Amino acid sequence: MTKHRIYSMSFASVYPHYITKAEKKGRTKSEVDEIIRWLTGYSQQELEAQIEEKTNFESFFEQAPQLNPSRSLVKGVICGVRVEDIEEPLMREIRYMDKMIDELAKGKAMEKILRK
Template sequence: MAGHRIFTTSFASIYPHYVAKAERKGHTRAEVHQVITWLTGYDDAGLERVLADETDLETFFAQAPAMNPDASLITGVICGLRVEEVEDPLMQQIRWMDKLVDEVARGKKMTSILRTP
């Protein structure tokens, strides 16, 4: 069975939308970077590389250096779906990233976004 078309979308094509969303609400590219690196384990150089290579989302998550073990603590609704109930593991990872960026844009405290005790 073929995956959802978002799986073949490049990270580089959605990243500017994440940054624009955060900046429209008075937040920064650095905050977006912080939540993405927290989730995936990519460092700044790694993110720049996947952006330059136009890596698709399936590969982006498959090659993520270290998915954060606390990612399963990400809950809530994004695009009308509860992220904790998404069954496809890749789609759930994408929704986690969407949710983190949404929380940055809404001005949630970084300690809460990063699920820091």
């Protein structure tokens, strides 16, 4: 089976789009970073290093220090597919991040986005 092409895309190439999406709705880069750190366990310095190294999505999630156990609480539809129904583990991780950034752009409170 062929891997989905997003797996080999650099996280750094998509990251600016997350920020733009959030900023268009009055949210901030620091909020985007907070979501990514919550989800992956990266520190801000580690996150910036991953971006600078242009790490692909597959490696970005493989190298994540501590995937948040509460990420399974992220539910809903992204790109027409229910996040909780995605069987491919890496695609599900990517879609968790997409869904959380969407929630940020839609004005949801950070406490709710971070499932507190």
